[in-house]
Amino acid sequence: MKAIHQRRLLPGLETSDHNGRVNKKMRYSSLPSSSIMKEYCLSIDLAKSSLSAVNACRKRIVPVVKSQSCSDCDTGPYEVNGISTQKNEYHLDGTEDGIEVIRVFFFPSKFVRGPASVLHPGNVRNELIILALPAIIGQAIDPLAQLMETAYIGGLGPVELASAGVSVSIFNIISKLFNVPLLSITTSFVAEDISKYVTGQSISGRGLQEENFKDKQVTSEMVERLRLPSVSTALLLAAAIGTIEAVALFLGAGLFLNMMGVPLASPMRYPSELFLSLRALGAPAVVVSLAVQGVFRGFKDTKTPLLCVGLGNLSAVFLLPVLVYSFQLGVTGAAIATIASQYITAFLLLWSLGKRAVILPPKIEDLQFGGYIKSGGLLLGRTLSVLVTMTLGTSMAARQGPLAMAAHQICLQVWLAVSLLSDALALSAQALIASSFAKCDYNRVKEITHYVLKTGLFIGIALAGVLFASFGNLAELFTKDAGVLQIVRTGVLFVSASQPINALAFIFDGLHYGVSDFSYSACSMMMVGALSSLFLLYAPSIFGLAGVWSGLTLFMSLRMAAGFLRLYWKTGPWWFLQQEIPKSEPQYDSVTMVPAEDDEVEYANVLAVD
Incomplete structure (x- = not known):
């Protein structure tokens, strides 16, 4: 303890008795983040354990304020060099297990940095499994919900089914064009802010400003909820984009139907326009839900969105038959049921997020509209390029005749x-x-990159084998027409052989989004889309439907190649893949367990008051 006093780590700390009871009260004036408190506690316990002459002091407990970020990074007591450090909870009533709580002044800008290994990242394989499994189920829920809606509408008649199909296609195109960029950006920005918050780094730009609790009463809400500008920015942008989409779809329903080739004299015109106008009202809920899901992915949490989305879509299971058949509302009832489920999902997601983060922005100037708009504009062009290429492929397949179009749709x-x-x-x-x-942490990024690419290649090869062996039987679930099935079987090679390419192409997108390389992702996709579109314009006229499938395979192959080449650019964000990054560990004083270089580390200034 003498060494600690000499280094001014705990000036004024009174001696405790053998039960660890402190003789003088101390008061918190400014409270740092829980990760700083935890590292501080670890440093003190290690220092005390090295002094054999004061064994009684080892029982002294320095309370740690528990917060959401702390629980995310560490789930229990941790151990260093065989010394267990119990993580204690600070109770707001001022006591802890009969011990008077020490109240001290903490200055967030100056703190003791413990060992760099305090925050241990989990195993890459385990983390991927934990994140990927709920994400797979969550992504399958929405298509299943749309299939269920289609099934109920199909019972009303072919006109209603065709009308809903056209309207849903328009809604999905508009939603995907604007919502996918926001989802991708939100995940990366929130993950960056969370990492910087946990490690206690100073954040600028779109980072986190550490909250100052000085002269404020500490409440459980302040301690447990994170204040991240990236979260507030994403939600405000989602609300704005959703409102714009709703107004555009509601007022421009007729214009969009004209663009899709549905004339005024068509029997589908009125039900299509009505259905699209009603579905437009759910656009804000859809965009906000996707933004919140991106936030949770940034938190490395895919289970909570899965639960909320599942409950929201479960409500549609009960509402659809009641509104469509019991109340005989037809297509209108189907639209109302879907809208209700979308708003239920959005409410559940916002309610869950409100427990972990502050939703409303602390200050307008803290918001990150510049970063979101710049990156979002780039990804908007990227998404548009993908939609144009895929739509062009469908259009060229339709020119081959109804049987070829039906076969193409099944394969696609x-x-x-x-x-x-x-x-x-x-x-x-x-x-x-x-x-x-x-x-x-470039070494860990390397590890994740290599593991994910190997896993993706394995999954792609496995899917190729399964589809090649079973695609003929699988196609019979969609149609019994012999002519269509014959054409479908010729597309087995397209569907199965392209799976490894598809897997790597998608994974490269995720890797580049992870390092916020949005500009390269957008520009490369635009070039890839342009080349593939040129091929699709001419190849089908020569090779027929095989030319369409070849064009789509070329599209995915060029995406994969562009992602692969970026990893080997020495001047890009992946420069560290070409170098060996040494794993450096800080050197600590053998007595005080603080870094030996005083001029490189700022220490805590802890003052005691009577």
């Missing part, structure tokens, strides 16, 4: 459905890489 749906597995893996990799990259 299976092709996209099995890609959900790779896409979920890519989303999980994005969250892990963004977290480690923000902490400049």
Whole structure:
């Protein structure tokens, strides 16, 4: 303890008796983040354990304020060099297990840095499994919900089914164009802010400003909820984008139907326009839900969104038959049921997020609109390029005749459905890489990158084998028409052989999003889309439907190649892959267990008051 006093780590700390009771009260004036408190507690316990002459002092307990970020990083007592350090909870009533709580002044800008290994990242494989499995199920829920809605509408008649199909296609195109960029950006930005918060780094730009509790009463809400500008910015942008989408779809329903080739004289016109106008009212809930899911992915939590989305869609299971058939509302009832489930999902997600983070922005100037708009604009062009290429492929397939179009649709749906597995893996990799990259933990980024690529290649090869063996029987679930099935069987090679390519292409997207390399992702996709579109314009006229499938395979192959080449650019964000990054550990004083270089580390200034 003498060494601690000499280094002014705990000036004024009174001697305690053998039970660890402190003789003088001390008061918190300014409270830092819990990770700083935990590292401080670890440093003190290690220092005390090295002094054999004062064994009685080892029982002294320095309370640690528990917060959400602390529980995310450490789930219990931790041990260093065989010395267990119990994580204690600070009770606001001023007592802890009969011991008067020490109250001290803490200055967040000056603190003792414990060993760098205090925050241990988990095993890459385990983290990927924990993140990817709920993500796979969550991504499958929305298509299943749309299939259920289609089934109920199909019972009303072919006109209603066709009307709903056209309207849903328009809604999905508009939603995907604007919502996917926001989702991808939110995941990366929130993961970066969380990492910087946990490690106690100073954050600028779109980072986190550490909250100052000086002269304020500490409440459980202050301690447990994170204040991240990236979260507030994402939610405000989501609300604005959702409102704009709703107004555009509601007022421009007729214009969009004209663009889709549904004339005024068509029997589908009125039900399509009514259905699209009603579904437009759910656009704000859809965009906000996706933004919140991106926030939770940044938290490395895919279970909570799965639960909320599942409960929201479960409500549609009960509402659809009641409104469509019991109340005989038809297409209108189906739209109302879907809208209700969307708002239920949004409410559950916001309610869950409110327990972990501050939703409303602390200050307007803390928001990160610049970063979101810049990156979002780039990804908007990227998403538009993907939509144009895929739509062009469908258009060229339709020119081959109804049988060829039906076969193409079956192949395309299976092709996209099995890609959900790779896409979920890519989303999980994005969250892990963004977290480690923000902490400049390049060795861990390397480990994640190599493991995810190997896993993606294995999954792609496995899917290729399964589809090649079973695709003929699988196609019979969609149609019994012999002519369509014959054409479908010729597409087995397209669907199965392209799976390894698809898997790696999706994973490369997640990797580049993880390091916030949005500009390269957008520009490369635009070039890839342009080349693939040129091929699709001419190849089908020569090779027929095989030309369409070849064009889509070329599209995914070029995406994969662009992602692969970026990893070997020495001037890009992946420069560290070409170098061996040494694992450096700080040197600590043998007595005080603080870094030996005083001029490189700022220490805590702890003052005692009567």
